[in-house]
Amino acid sequence: MLMRRLLLIALGLGAVLLTANAAPPTGKMLRVGWLEGFREKFDPDSVPVHRALMESLREQGYVFGRDFTLEYRSARGNPERLPELAAELVRLQVDVIITTGDGQTRAAMAATKNVPIVAIGVADPVATGIAAGLARPGGNVTGLAINAAEISAKRVEFLKEAIPNLSRVAVLWNSNLKAMQLQYQQVETAAPRLGVTVLSIRVSSSDDFDKAFAAISESRSGGLIALFGPMRGNDLPRIAEFVNRNKIPTIFELGQGVRGGGLMEFGPDHVKLARLAGAYIDKIGNGAKAADLPIAEPTTFELVVNLKTAKALGIKIPQALLLRADRVIE
CATH class of the missing domain: 3.40.50.2300 (Response regulator)
Known part of the structure; x- marks a missing residue:
């Protein structure tokens, strides 16, 4: 079998450190933005990637409506809309933006240099210029990448x-x-x-x-x-x-x-990647900078x-x- 378990490499940062001391920030409602390319609505009941993220945040101690809210924006299969939707999320002053593809990630990067972006399944981020390196991304993008x-x-x-x-x-x-x-x-x-x-x-x-x-x-x-x-x-x-x-x-x-x-x-299984995104959101919610959070890659497929x-x-x-x-x- 090729998929035994999802291992992570992040040049020194393991999954254990990512999930250590997880807890919602005190006295703050975290505003999470999600920039989607295709799926019309956020539906954890029927979309595995959506469900995986919610479960991941729950495992970090976050309760929807108490500790965080979600602003979901979808291009509905029309990539030309991504820049305006990314800009809308920035205007809403979200604390972090989740992206699930290269086009969404680049649209979010073009819209803001300040709001942290947690990318799920972005392809070859160093080779494509999205990040300076895996260990220290250096910009406002971190998350789970793929050596596509x-x-x-x-x-x-x-x-x-x-x-x-x-x-x-x-x-x-x-x-x-x-x-x-x-x-x-x-x-x-x-x-x-x-x-x-x-x-x-x-x-x-x-x-x-x-x-x-x-x-x-x-x-x-x-x-x-x-x-x-x-x-x-x-x-x-x-x-x-x-x-x-x-x-x-x-x-x-x-x-x-x-x-x-x-x-x-x-x-790689994007659902398994999404289950790890909550740890990044938790770290960012508690003050960590995306530039300092290593990008992880799956090593089994x-x-x-x-x-x-x-x-x-x-x-x-x-x-x-x-x-x-x-x-x-x-």
């Missing part, structure tokens, strides 16, 4: 292991995000060692997908790597519908494709294999790969 570039290279390996005769793979990626550029470069570097040729399919807006899908079909690639970074809320369903209709073996980021019929998923899809595609997944999977859908 290295993870992307592993996706090539898993796809090749599932399809030993794979010789050509298409990579669908969002060219607007620097983190995506790094991820694609890692795929491009890893593929030749596996005897795989890479076809770059760049998209910069949702309007590019029809052209991208046509290019993938014409390339006759034996597989597809879908790097997460949709521009609008219906992008992932469109990708899933396309690969299912054209019977293309595809590996997605964790939680982004198997339910729609994708062959595999690989990556989850692999999901969809055997139902494999059978439909006529692919026999090697037993060795199935044994490494954390979850198998039959």
Whole structure:
């Protein structure tokens, strides 16, 4: 199994120190802002990431309505709205802003240099300029990051292991995000060692997908790597519908494709990351500066294999790969 437990590296700061002496600040109602890209409303009952954050804060001793309030702003799949929503949270004088993606994090950074930002699952923050370093971020962004570039290279390996005769793979990626550029470069570097040729399919807006899908079909690639970074809320369903209709073996980021019929998923569990965000909020609420709170990264990841899809595609997944999977859908 790849996912045994979530370990953290933060160049000297462990999870124990993050959660030590947790308690709401005395005599203060903490105002938490949440900048969301897609989900229309905050709904802990049905959205696991939302529920994980609330549970995390509860574990720190925080009670909603007594110790903190939440201002939730969603772009509802329209990223052009993120800057104005981030500015609105700043005008509301929130004490901390939670973000769950690169676009949200950058919008919040552009809106304020003073309000602390706790990012959940931001990709490659040092390489993309979001933070000066993991141990000392140096700005107003801290939280839970992902070494997404290295993870992307592993996706090539898993796809090749599932399809030993794979010789050509298409990579669908969002060219607007620097983190995506790094991820694609890692795929491009890893593929030749596996005897795989890479076809770059760049998209910069949702309007590019029809052209991208046509290019993938014409390339006759034996597989597809879908790097997460949709521009609008219906992008992932469109990708899933396309690969299912054209019977293309595809590996997605964790939680982004198997339910729609994708062959595999690989990556960190964002719900587990969200469960750790409460410790950061508690530290900030009690006076710590984001610049001094190390950014943590997961060091273990989850692999999901969809055997139902494999059978439909006529692919026999090697037993060795199935044994490494954390979850198998039959």
